[in-house]
Amino acid sequence: MARATVQDVAKTAGVSVGTVSRVLNGSPAVSASSREKVAGAIRELNYRPLASARDLRRDRTMRILALAKNLESPVISEAFRGVGDAAAQSGYVSLIAPTSGSLDREQQLVDMLRNGSVDGLVLFSPTMPDHDVEALATQLSVVQLCEIAESEEAFGVSIDDRQAARDITRHLIATGARRLSMIGNRAARSGRLREQGFREALAEAGLDAARCLFAAGDFDFHAGRQLTRDLLAGDQLPDAVFCGSDTVAAGCVREITDAGLRVPEDLAVAGFDDSIQAEMCVPELTTIRQPAYEMGRVAFGALLERMTEPGRHRRGRMFLPHQLVIRDSTKN
Amino acid sequence: MARATVQDVAKTAGVSVGTVSRVLNGSPAVSASSREKVAGAIRELNYRPLASARDLRRDRTMRILALAKNLESPVISEAFRGVGDAAAQSGYVSLIAPTSGSLDREQQLVDMLRNGSVDGLVLFSPTMPDHDVEALATQLSVVQLCEIAESEEAFGVSIDDRQAARDITRHLIATGARRLSMIGNRAARSGRLREQGFREALAEAGLDAARCLFAAGDFDFHAGRQLTRDLLAGDQLPDAVFCGSDTVAAGCVREITDAGLRVPEDLAVAGFDDSIQAEMCVPELTTIRQPAYEMGRVAFGALLERMTEPGRHRRGRMFLPHQLVIRDSTKN
DNA sequence: ACAAGATTTGGAATCGATTCCAAATACTTC
DNA sequence: GAAGTATTTGGAATCGATTCCAAATCTTGT
Structure with missing residues (x-):
């Protein structure tokens, strides 16, 4: 059996297509009897x-799409829950797709916005250059989340990564660290900001950074181990390491422990994100908590505004407050 | 400026809409000169x-949707990469959405298949009852992945969870365990199969299960800790624990270690999935590796068949081979 | 019972791309 | 250069739901 259409429903209900459509869309200009007949026909035909x-016809889909490099990140996952819940409350369906860091894949997905497959786009970790993000955001309904391009025009929601890195580095210094290293990710926009904050905190304490290492490829557990191994192979050990993510910090702690050193007594380690990894680690990680869910809700709010009020177009970045979570991987 | 249409392109190119459409769709019945004029107009109007x-018009979208309870699971994430890559090779775009275990949300997303927003559906961990999955799969293009409903009609791809659980339990027994406990998840279809396999392995060795515990709510790190705490509070300790996932096993190991016991000397622990958690754990976990990426590819293949050949409709389940990965959390 | 007003209804036009058919043009071959 | 075949083109019909307008029906007050 082929799919039933509004015509079929009209025929079996004995009314016109106009009436069927009005029932479908809850128009008040329909008599109770028509409404019933149509409802019956819809049920009968499973329409x-x-x-x-x-x-x-409506020129909108009530769907939005989110793009992220990968979906496993707890922060992204949580932020997307926020987007999804807020979207649902406004009648929107929200979908997500991983780009795997491929420009082609990303392009194909962004095309879904261009060709009207979705009404709006949330960018978590764009692979395209900042300039392209800016161009896209000025033309269409786009909002950035977590990773924000350097641009006056495009709008994005995140924590203040620089300030957060500064806060946690200050904490390391306050607990006695003097030779601080960082394991960071210069490939990410947020990673560069975190490095900045790290260096600022050192500068304001009159310290110089000990050897810092940056990931070449992935920024994951294995990378954390490898980079820490390199770090430990150096001649003078740092007394604290600030890692750009909890997962990397977990790799760092693991490598330090395997080398027979103690965390935090010999080396303090700090993470970032307050993901479940921070709690799974032994010792548990001092880290920065991001209000990911709330960030997602706020981001959708801005996107909705952009989608429904053609005039309005927010710009710049919006910061939500982060939180320093102190655990056992740093001294007290 | 409003969006350009095929009419606009036709006008600026000085050809008919038919010709524009033919160029768009790569029809060979277009002269080189027309092709060029149209290409120029498209570029000019940014069409x-x-x-x-x-x-x-085409009655298909070239889009598919995958649904999962949550996206953080590495197995799901990896399997979805497989789906996505295979889909891309056939010109399909694949999206994913989390249901958060809410029936309403799931319903809303399944409706996207019903109303033609997507051509096919991949179900990772349906919240709806098996009976509904079966009904859906017989009517529309649906394929199950990882978690498979008990149904002759619906098709699904997974490992043989029962056999895998049997394999890893046999390994525990082979390394000397005699009092085996399980921490499982009866809420999941796969979890029930794993429990079955666990019990079968015990039976064939002539052993009785020691106290087994099952999660009430989430099946995560915290649940693993809590259930292990309960287990350790019992009067007679087991000498091995089979956990239904690596994350739970990590919680289990953590709790055992915190209680001053050693893994695997005092208690051996086995996980499931071979996720990164298995490697982050100390000691690293013996576990079962799922060929998630390949499962995703195979699942999409079946879905494509279903979408394009209306007659064909595969049924039953298809198993891909799993692998026992032996690490330090079990004796050798 | 009739006019004026309110409510409900039918049906055609519309959204934008595709496709089919017939017409037009180009190309062979003798 | 004519006849025939092959290639290219224009344009109308189509997909299915929505919406607007005019017509029909129902209320209400007198």
Whole structure:
């Protein structure tokens, strides 16, 4: 059996297509009897309005899409829950797709916004250059989340990564660290800001950074181990390491422990994100908590504004407050 | 400026809409000169065909959707990469959405298949009852991945969870365990199969299960800790614990270690999935590796078949081979 | 019972891309 | 250069839901 159409429903209900559509869309200008007849026909035929026809006529889809390099990150996952819940409350469906860091894949997905497959886009970790993000955001309904391009025009929601890194580095210094290293990710926008904050905290304490290492490829547990191994192979050991993520910090702690050193007595380690990894680690990690869920809700709010009020176009970045979470991987 | 249409392109190119469409779709019946003029107009107007209009006319979207309870699971994430890569090779875009275990949310997303927003559906961990999965799969293009409903009609790809659990339990027994406990998840279809396999391995060795515990809510690190705490509070300790996931096993190991016992000397612990958690754990976990990426590819293949050949409809389950990975959390 | 007003209804036009058919043009071959 | 075939083109019909307008029906007050 082929799919039933609004015509079929009209025929079996003995009314016109106009009336069927009015029932479908809850128009008040329908008599109770018509409403019933239509409802009956819909049930009988198991009818569903075809999305493409509706979208074509209405010129919107009530769908949004989020793009992220990968979906495993707890922060992204949590932020996307926030987006999804806020979206649902406004009648939108939110979907997500991983780009795997491939420009082609990202392009293909961004095209879904260009060709009207979705009404809006949330960018978690764009692979395209900042300039392209800016161009895209000025033309269409786009909001950035977590990783924000350097641009006056595009709008984005995140924590103040620089300040957060400064806060946690200050904490390391306050607990007695004097030779601080960092394991960072210069490939990420947020990673560069965190490095900045780290260096600022050192500068304000009149300290110089000990050897800092930056990931070449992935920024994960294995990278954390490898970079820490390199760090430990150096001639003078640091007494604290600030890692750009909890996962990397977990690798760092593991490598230090395997080398027979103690955390935090010999080396303090700090992470970032307050993901479950921070709690799984032994000792548990001092880290920065991001209000990811709330960031997602706020980001959707801005996107909704952008989608529904063609005039308005927010710009710049919006910071939500982060929180320093002190655990056993740093001295007290 | 409003969006350009195929009409606009036709006008500026000085050809008919038919010709524009033919160029768009790579029809060979177009002269080189027309092709060029159209290409020029498209560039000039920055034209993109509107998805809803195209989809309406073609009666398909070239999009598929995957649903999972949550996206953080490394197995799901990896399997979805497989789906995505295979889909891309066939010109499909694949999206994913988390249901958070909410029936309403799941319903809303499944409706995207019903109303033609997508051509096919991949179900990772349905919240709806098996019976509904079966009904859905017989009517529309659906394939299950990892978690498979008990149904003859619906098709699904997974490992043989029962056999895998049997394999790893046999390994525990082979290394000397005699009092085996399990920390499992009866809420999941795969969890029930794993419990079955666990019990079968015990039975064939003539052993009785020691106290087994099952999660009430989430099946995560914290649940693993809590359930292990309960287990250790019992009067007679087991000498091995089989956990239904690496994350739970990590919680289990942590709790055992914190209680001053040693893994594997006092208690051996086995996980499941071979996620990164298994390597982050100290000691690293013996576990079962799932060929998640390949499972994803295979699942998409079946889905494609279902979407394009209306007659064919695979049924039953397809198993891909798992692998026992032996690490330090069990004796050798 | 009739006019004026309110409510409900039918049906055609519309959204934008695709496709089919017939017409037009180009190319062979003798 | 004519006849025939092959290539290219224009344009109308189509997909299915929504919406607007005019017509029909129902209320209400007198």
